[in-house]
Amino acid sequence: MSLLKNIKYILLAGVVASCTYEFPAPDIEQPTSGSADFTRIISVGNSLTAGFMDGALYNRGQENSFAVILADQARAVGGGDFNVPDINSENGFFQMGPQGPLGRLVLTVNPNTGATGPAPIGAGELPGNYSGNTADLNNFGVPGITLLTALIPQTGGPAIPENPAYNRLYERFASNPGTSTVIGDAAAALANGGTFFTFWLGNNDVLGYATGGASNPAILTSDTDFQQRLGAALGALLQANGNAKGAVANIPSLAVLPYFTLVPWNALPLSQAQADQANQGYAAYNAGLAQVRGLGLISAEEEEYRRVQFQAGQNGFVMDDESLTNLSALGLPTIRQSKPADRATLPLSSALGQVVADNPALIRGISFPVEDQFVLTPEEQEEISSKITAFNGFINAAVQANNDRLVLVDVNNLLTRVLSGEVSSGGVGLTASIVPPTGGFSLDGVHPNARAHAFVANLFIDRINEKWGANIPRANPNAYVGNDLPR
Template sequence: MKTFNKYIYFAATFALFAGCKPSFESPKKSEGTADFTRYISVGNSLTAGFADNGLYLEGQQNSYPSIIAKQMALVGGGTFTQPLFTEAQANGSTYLKLTGFNPNGTPITTTVTENNAVRGKVTIPGFGDVTLLTKYSGDLNNYGVPGIKLKQITYAPYGNLNPYFERLLPGNPPTNNTTYLDFVTAKDFTFFTDWLGYNDALGYATSGGAGDVLTDKTQFAQLYTLSISKLTEKGAKGAVATIPDVTSVPYFTTVTVGAILGAVQKANPQAQALYVNARATVDITNTTYAPRAATASDLIVLTFPTAKIGAMVTSPVGMVPYGLTPYAPIENQYVLDNNEVTIVKDYVTDYNKTIKAVAATKGLAVFDAYFYLNGVKANGLLIDGVSANSSYISGGIFSLDGVHLTPRGYAIVANQFIKAINSNYGSTIPAVNISNYRGVKFPN
């Protein structure tokens, strides 16, 4: 009897479930506590979609803000308009393309100059020549301006000096006097992303510490606080990003001391070292330089003309081989020496403390680009069936200039912003599939 009752119980249960058709509901897409009706992006070249040492149409179309905006539209976000170049001027400011490889495996690049958007040049007294690009007018959501530093966002004449900012303004040089901060906040918005600050360290680094200066830490903190206060004063919410470790990009990790010396020693086994003109201390106020043997901690820039090594040059003691003697060391602009590396890392760390602290006071989402991109350098990525890493060209993330990103790199960044936004505001913006975005474009 117990067995029969058990049978009846299981049969009834089976009949109950058999009568129910399984249903699967996708999670409801939501903007959470944020409002994406009018989203704007504030920042520099990374925000604009700069790639391959230029700003051109394909790069703009694959900027991380445009990718984010397309995903925001799935949860109620509004139209996102960029200052795109026309198809007739699709090559914008000109850019690099990969055309082949030398027998030793080094890449061959050429500059694409046809169909560009250059409209002329103007000489600004006290500054010099500024290349002018075709003007853009109309609606605008992507305010990315290549080259801009945080310390320039309140400088009124800047619209006469930066061609990417000048093309967005109605006036012509030297009559422009609208600050960048006033420009981006002139029209109301509901949400923003902000990735300003990178150039405040990058310019110093890429010049080998010789052609630019780091923005003062106190000035950076004051201006970052001011900018976020201005962006949030009418209730807009947003997401910010920290500054990447500028010394970890391919611009500084591709051409190494060891590789150059190894190539030299194949032809001249007696060569013992490369010599660089290096900063004497980590004291930023001490500008004393002296030649010394290079170490693996000294970073050679991607654009260093390696053919110069060993060439006979004039020195105080006569003709000597360039780079192979302390009498003709590699010049400052080609190397970020170990003391300069320490200095720039210290400044970036301080800048990032400011970014995180200010963001916390306003309850903003934070994409920690410093932490994330260092992790990519150390471990690589496997996302959506695509392997990616920080290697030059083959890694798929960084473009031919070794600093800015490929469409795939920008898609990866967009997903990290989306992740931070969803976590902070309870939204469910879907991520993009990075396999839909290319890495470096190889020759046909």
């Protein structure tokens, strides 16, 4: 049974060929730096600071990160050059394909199904070394790094299996690969004429755990480690230049990300014949649940929760759930069908309904349960939400402890308001989706696109202006491109 052609995880209700945007009125007040100095801005962070978009680091993304937009706006108040470790790639690198590297994601229309969704643009390039002078860099954003890997030299190499911290996107511009660190390089830049810095780290200390369906607890940073590493990273920057001020961003809620919303809980379409066949396969399982409920081993509510029943139309998929009562000794697996409260991850879009291990009897989501790494259960969502709340508390406390030199940029609040439809510019909204023209996330479902980065840059500008009496002009988000229309 093959269901690939029936699974449509994104529906674009309409395609807009052109858009007219209303530009905001220009600032009337004279631009001023206030009590801060923006002569040389240093930006430290992960993929968000680097401008990673559409599943790749490529030229357009790099050129439109919030850090670059902020630096461009700061030129009006004395800001200088802002040098980025150029990737020099139009398409970047998304993944390896049968014929070599594949580039960034673009929206495409499947000629067989008519469904519109992300797919690689075609050929891409493996990231090469930065050819400029690393001592002149301003942007130290490295996709994929955590607080730990920002602090340790192994991030720059060597590239061996025994070094899981290795990150090619840092090695390519590290001052001394295998010896230097991201934080050390940024601190050196601050000491060498830096006057202001932005800091946005910590997202990956929880994001990797979440995007993997909360299936690998070993990669979730503990509260103690997060607090200690945050203090070490911020402390190194503050100590590098006693006069430099900084803006520190917090961690957005993962509930905002399309990565966790594009695949609906009932993404499995079945005909009546397919549903009848699948139900026959689960008749013994459902009967077994009734028996153990009769023995008092599970409640009637859990029996109903675990029961598998398909019908014609859209269905919840069969999935593993380790939070269920363990009945393996009685021959019953810990499985159930997905419910509205579950959140599937984006990779399930290409895995659901597929044959597993070349065995046509094993269909993922029907006769083979969807694995833990593809789904966040309500309990796992709550765990992640609590972790983000704790991490943001540590970030806020660190900023308050250095209140004379640091300001908090509440990106979490901004993106929550985006989800609620409360953010716009010139009458044009920003939405928590990948759908052009208003969608604010790039096609990987995790990273903002260029237009959303402009909103983030404006939030940095607002907080900096409020804190230090500056008047950095705000950017016009509608001058920045969102996602391209489908090809």
